[in-house]
Amino acid sequence: IGLDRGERHLLYLTLINQKGEIELQKTLNIVEQVRSDKTIDVNYQEKLVQIEGNRSEARKNWQTITNIKELKEGYISNLVHEITKMMVDYNAIIVMENLNSGFKRGRFAVERQIYQKFENMLIEKLNYLVLKDKKPLEPGGVLNAYQLTEKLNKVSDVYQQCGWVFYVPAAYTSKIDPKSGFVNLFRMKGLTNVKSKYDFFMNFNSIKFDLKEDCFVFEFDYDKFGDNSDYNKKWKIYTRGERIIYNTKKRRNETIDITNQLKQIFTEYNFNWESNENLLESIKNIEINDQNIKSYAPFFDVLLRMFKYSLQMRNSKPNSSRSEDDYLLSPVKSQDGLFFVFRDEAKKGKDEQKKWKSNLPVDSDANGAYHIALKGLLLLKERINKNADQVDLKISHEDWFKFVQTKEYAK
Numbered sequence: 001i002g003l004d005r006g007e008r009h010l011l012y013l014t015l016i017n018q019k020g021e022i023e024l025q026k027t028l029n030i031v032e033q034v035r036s037d038k039t040i041d042v043n044y045q046e047k048l049v050q051i052e053g054n055r056s057e058a059r060k061n062w063q064t065i066t067n068i069k070e071l072k073e074g075y076i077s078n079l080v081h082e083i084t085k086m087m088v089d090y091n092a093i094i095v096m097e098n099l100n101s102g103f104k105r106g107r108f109a110v111e112r113q114i115y116q117k118f119e120n121m122l123i124e125k126l127n128y129l130v131l132k133d134k135k136p137l138e139p140g141g142v143l144n145a146y147q148l149t150e151k152l153n154k155v156s157d158v159y160q161q162c163g164w165v166f167y168v169p170a171a172y173t174s175k176i177d178p179k180s181g182f183v184n185l186f187r188m189k190g191l192t193n194v195k196s197k198y199d200f201f202m203n204f205n206s207i208k209f210d211l212k213e214d215c216f217v218f219e220f221d222y223d224k225f226g227d228n229s230d231y232n233k234k235w236k237i238y239t240r241g242e243r244i245i246y247n248t249k250k251r252r253n254e255t256i257d258i259t260n261q262l263k264q265i266f267t268e269y270n271f272n273w274e275s276n277e278n279l280l281e282s283i284k285n286i287e288i289n290d291q292n293i294k295s296y297a298p299f300f301d302v303l304l305r306m307f308k309y310s311l312q313m314r315n316s317k318p319n320s321s322r323s324e325d326d327y328l329l330s331p332v333k334s335q336d337g338l339f340f341v342f343r344d345e346a347k348k349g350k351d352e353q354k355k356w357k358s359n360l361p362v363d364s365d366a367n368g369a370y371h372i373a374l375k376g377l378l379l380l381k382e383r384i385n386k387n388a389d390q391v392d393l394k395i396s397h398e399d400w401f402k403f404v405q406t407k408e409y410a411k
Contacts, residue, residue: 001083001092002373003028004173005115006365007316008326010045011079014361014369015090019410020377022359023090025366031078044075076118080125087148087164088131088140094122095376098160098167123149123162160393168375169395174368175313178360179334181405182235184311185227188304194293197300198286207279215240215259216273218307229397231405237310237331240339244315253317258306265302314364328364371404378403 002014011028029045048071087094096119126148131140140146149163160167176183191197201207203224210217218237222230239258247254266273271282286296316326330340340360361367375395382403383391403409 001086001090001094002369002371002376003083003094003096004365004368004372005097006368008363009365010048010075010114011118012365012369013083014366014373015086015092016370016373016377018377018381020374020407021410022361022370025358025362025369027365028079028082031075031082033078042078044071047071048075072114072117076114076121079118080121083122084125084129085131087126088129088146093376093380094165095372096165096167097170097173097372099170123152123158123165126163126165127151166376166379166393168372168379169400171397172400173371173375174364176367176371176404177313177328177330177332177334177340178367178370179336179338179340180330180332181232181401181407182330182332183230183401184313185222185230186225186311187227188308191304194297194300195288197304198283198288201280201283201300201303204280207283208276209273209279210238211274211276213238213240216262218310229401231398231401235332237307238333238339239306239310239331241329241341242315243309243312243329244317245309245312256309258310261302262306265299265306269296269299316364326364328361328367374404375400377409381409 002016004012004014006012009027009029013024013026013028014022015024017023030041030043032039033042034040048068083094086092126146127150129140129146129148130142134141136143138144147163149165152158152162158165158167172183188200191200203220205219205221206217207219208217209215216239218239220235220237222228222233222235239262242255242257244253244255246252263273266279271279273279286292288296310331313328313330314326315329327341333339361370378395378400379393382399383393
């Protein structure tokens with residue numbers, strides 16, 4: 001069971017099997033409660049937003065503060081009950097991000113900060129887990145409780161594991177293509193002038209226009225950029241699709257078409273981009289000297305920015321509740337020759353039990369929970385099952401990329 005704190009969800013849960021297939025993915029904004037013998041859905045995120053109201057006024061109103069505290073505790077209590085029951089039903093471990101306490105305090109607004117308390121209550125509950133529907137002597141009964149975590153003085157003392165609860169590195173779990181395992185490893189902060197941008201693109205293998213896909217394709221090898229942690233190394237980045245970017249000058253979000261922007265700049269500088277030739281050869285012939293460096297500054301500025309945007313998989317508009325304003329678009333083709341897009345998965349809808357039918361993540365927060373669960377599967381298959389006597393729970397970037405890009409676990 002992978003648990004992730006999302007941008008649009010208080011918590012998101014993804015349950016996978018031993019082959020890495022998704023059995024269940026759901027938001028934990030909504031928790032089922034039994035009231036008057038009826039099971040109803042309660043959206044705690046909406047309730048928290050509603051009860052917070054004006055924060056300044058809330059801090060002055062002790063009644064409001066009390067209500068928020070009670071609501072949080074009620075939410076966490078229901079959440080812990082649902083997750084612990086699922087652990088027993090599916091014989092599942094819990095996998096969460098290994099985050100420092102400062103990050104836990106600072107990621108969300110104070111009034112909605114429930115994650116750290118959730119961890120405390122979950123581990124405490126699992127230390128002596130009693131299921132109400134079990135007879136006293138049955139496994140899980142009051143006289144034969146499950147002990148799935150060790151007794152701790154402070155949950156903050158946990159580093160990698162506490163019984164059936166595992167903590168994994170947070171890196172490369174949300175902004176990663178679930179089909180190909182591609183991640184953006186480029187470091188481009190120091191590319192501030194024409195010469196540095198020119199040298200950057202000289203490391204590419206080719207830049208071509210793909211007539212069939214109607215977009216530009218940047219082909220490269222990560223080894224040429226000094227990054228040796230990736231496993232596949234060689235990739236092709238396609239500029240297809242739209243990206244949501246924040247315009248700092250206009251102070252608003254905008255949707256841009258990367259391919260059209262590149263067509264315009266290549267046309268303006270007389271590059272024959274429609275010929276399917278390697279445009280990199282023409283770029284190499286540009287003389288970067290004092291005489292023409294200023295005239296080519298706009299060209300390299302646009303070229304670099306559009307390449308950066310093409311690598312941007314997650315696209316979202318803050319504070320928007322519309323699903324079309326939060327999507328992941330992969331810039332690389334997977335082995336089946338298709339590009340992964342969340343929108344396509346979300347269109348498959350839900351069944352009667354409100355479970356997504358898709359075998360791939362359906363939104364950005366689901367992607368994070370899915371890959372956190374996969375890191376747990378890596379620990380089980382590659383570390384615990386193979387070397388139970390001396391388990392190493394550290395996960396390097398290279399180990400992680402190999403695991404998700406080769407997908408040996410699915411065989």
